[in-house]
Amino acid sequence: MAAKTVPLTPLALETRTALPTPEAAGHLNRAQQTLRIWACREDGPIRPIRINGRLAWPVAELRRVLGVA
Numbered sequence: 001m002a003a004k005t006v007p008l009t010p011l012a013l014e015t016r017t018a019l020p021t022p023e024a025a026g027h028l029n030r031a032q033q034t035l036r037i038w039a040c041r042e043d044g045p046i047r048p049i050r051i052n053g054r055l056a057w058p059v060a061e062l063r064r065v066l067g068v069a
Contacts, residue, residue, distance in 0.1 A: 024057035
């Protein structure tokens, strides 16, 4: 069974301040569950923002980790 793919906006062109887990995982080339584990353990390279129980991943931090200007 193939995983769902989410169309990604290049980070250099992204205007939102935070992305949902599926999009952040796509940019980082990681499974969504990996990001959820990072959030739970608070030991990943990026700390998410929690909004009403949902995770939002700051675009600025994604850019920093990936080295995108």
